[in-house]
Amino acid sequence: MKNQELIDYLESCGVCRVCQLRYLKARGTEYRDMQKTFQRLDVKVPADGIKDEPADEQPTKKPRLDICSTCLGLFSEDFQQQLIDGILHSDFAKYDSAGIVLAFSLPMALQLRQLSMWFALQRKFGAAVDNNFAPDVSIKEAVKLILHPIVCTQLDKEYDANGLMINIELRHSTEEVDVAKLVELNKAAFPAKAAHQKRIEISRGLLEKQYQPARLKAELFEKFLPIPPAPVTDPLELQSIDLLGPLVCVAGRYRKLSRELSHTPWVLDGKRIMEDSIEEIIIRNVGGHFSETPEKITFMSSGREDVDVRCLGKGRPFVLEIQNARCGSLTQAQALAMEQAVDATGTVSIHNLQVVPREELTHIKTGEEQKRKYYRALCVLEQPATLDILQKLQISESFDIQQKTPIRVLHRRPLHTRPRTIFEVKARVQRENPRLLVIDVVSQAGTYIKELVHGEFGRTAPSIASIIGQPIDILALDVVGIDLDWPADVNNAAAVE
Numbered sequence: 416m417k418n419q420e421l422i423d424y425l426e427s428c429g430v431c432r433v434c435q436l437r438y439l440k441a442r443g444t445e446y447r448d449m450q451k452t453f454q455r456l457d458v459k460v461p462a463d464g465i466k467d468e469p470a471d472e473q474p475t476k477k478p479r480l481d482i483c484s485t486c487l488g489l490f491s492e493d494f495q496q497q498l499i500d501g502i503l504h505s506d507f508a509k510y511d512s513a514g515i516v517l518a519f520s521l522p523m524a525l526q527l528r529q530l531s532m533w534f535a536l537q538r539k540f541g542a543a544v545d546n547n548f549a550p551d552v553s554i555k556e557a558v559k560l561i562l563h564p565i566v567c568t569q570l571d572k573e574y575d576a577n578g579l580m581i582n583i584e585l586r587h588s589t590e591e592v593d594v595a596k597l598v599e600l601n602k603a604a605f606p607a608k609a610a611h612q613k614r615i616e617i618s619r620g621l622l623e624k625q626y627q628p629a630r631l632k633a634e635l636f637e638k639f640l641p642i643p644p645a646p647v648t649d650p651l652e653l654q655s656i657d658l659l660g661p662l663v664c665v666a667g668r669y670r671k672l673s674r675e676l677s678h679t680p681w682v683l684d685g686k687r688i689m690e691d692s693i694e695e696i697i698i699r700n701v702g703g704h705f706s707e708t709p710e711k712i713t714f715m716s717s718g719r720e721d722v723d724v725r726c727l728g729k730g731r732p733f734v735l736e737i738q739n740a741r742c743g744s745l746t747q748a749q750a751l752a753m754e755q756a757v758d759a760t761g762t763v764s765i766h767n768l769q770v771v772p773r774e775e776l777t778h779i780k781t782g783e784e785q786k787r788k789y790y791r792a793l794c795v796l797e798q799p800a801t802l803d804i805l806q807k808l809q810i811s812e813s814f815d816i817q818q819k820t821p822i823r824v825l826h827r828r829p830l831h832t833r834p835r836t837i838f839e840v841k842a843r844v845q846r847e848n849p850r851l852l853v854i855d856v857v858s859q860a861g862t863y864i865k866e867l868v869h870g871e872f873g874r875t876a877p878s879i880a881s882i883i884g885q886p887i888d889i890l891a892l893d894v895v896g897i898d899l900d901w902p903a904d905v906n907n908a909a910a911v912e
């Protein structure tokens with residue numbers, strides 16, 4: 416089979432120039448300068464399909480069909496223009512994303528026509544056309560090679576698998592008739608399978624797998640659908656264009672300055688217990704920039720603290736996971752304005768606000784148990800502190816405790832006894848009141864600190880109370896450090912000044 420014979424035959428079947436190149440197995444950039452590629456492959460083509468060539472130089476033998484019988488016009492310039500216009504008329508402008516990714520949903524008619532042409536080529540050229548390996552570069556592949564670069568150039572965007580997803584659904588006027596024929600064909604071709612399937616679902620996957628010359632006879636196919644594919648009068652139509660913004664992750668650290676603020680919305684029996692929460696404050700001040708649906712933003716942090724516990728020091732790392740983001744970037748000036756708006760609440764303060772790659776979410780999602788947490792507890796003794804007590808509470812060697820689930824959380828956590836490691840304990844007396852101790856504790860994440868202090872009737876053992884041999888209670892607790900060096904330090908204020 417010579418290239419020229421192949422192209423002459425395809426031409427007679429109403430196959431467009433781009434698809435002719437597909438059948439010559441052209442790759443990558445070979446579709447850009449088509450004339451050059453034809454020349455290199457030693458193929459003469461009538462000039463009408465190629466730009467900048469006089470149309471009457473070499474008249475075609477048969478009148479050229481307007482719509483390609485194999486791609487249904489998918490690779491025509493008309494369609495490219497329609498596609499670009501369609502995207503520009505969608506909500507495209509609302510998305511501020513540097514990268515895009517295209518997802519085409521193609522009618523099954525294209526696959527049926529591909530198979531029909533495969534049969535036709537086998538009849539024409541015999542064994543030169545393989546039974547198992549398709550004679551063309553698939554439409555799917557060609558869409559990537561041809562349409563993706565054109566759309567990206569026209570829209571001035573990078574191709575990025577993590578970018579704004581443009582879902583393009585195409586339909587063709589013959590689709591319903593073709594699918595009805597395919598259902599009949601499927602019954603005839605694969606009767607055993609069809610018999611115990613109540614409803615025949617013919618998926619694209621099935622088409623790709625089963626509908627090959629190696630598994631289906633041309634004679635049977637031809638009882639339902641023509642070989643070669645019939646000429647068409649209608650081109651493909653754009654059915655819909657849907658946009659899905661990328662997943663954007665915004666990280667930072669928060670400090671919790673209030674002892675009356677819950678981590679997430681606290682609702683009991685349908686009633687709000689606390690008016691606001693850390694999650695809501697942060698999303699309210701950060702979410703709007705990225706999303707039109709802030710209620711769909713997910714808030715995550717590296718652990719959490721109780722309502723009455725503050726979180727000070729560098730603060731606790733958090734991240735917002737924003738689906739279908741309208742915007743993927745954040746300038747330092749914008750970040751600073753958000754930080755200031757959160758700070759103005761007086762109950763939460765955030766800093767280091769920044770967009771992070773989604774891969775970095777693992778920092779927050781994994782290894783939680785291995786992390787160390789740093790606490791400062793204000794505790795009260797029944798008697799003034801003694802030197803003996805202070806000496807017992809200078810512990811620089813780690814020790815293990817066994818901790819039963821605290822009674823106060825039993826309504827939402829199962830009863831277990833968990834081993835936890837305490838790495839360090841340091842205590843000092845408050846100057847104004849010798850009954851008050853400030854105790855710094857470094858513990859494994861997940862340790863219940865209140866129970867570590869008073870022992871909860873022996874449910875936590877050993878405890879600070881059992882170590883000093885007398886009752887001790889906790890008045891206030893602060894988290895002062897979290898052993899997670901993420902996200903990176905960024906000083907938005909300094910950058911803006």
Ligand SMILES: [Zn+2]
Binds near residue numbers: 432483484
């Ligand atoms: Zn074509």
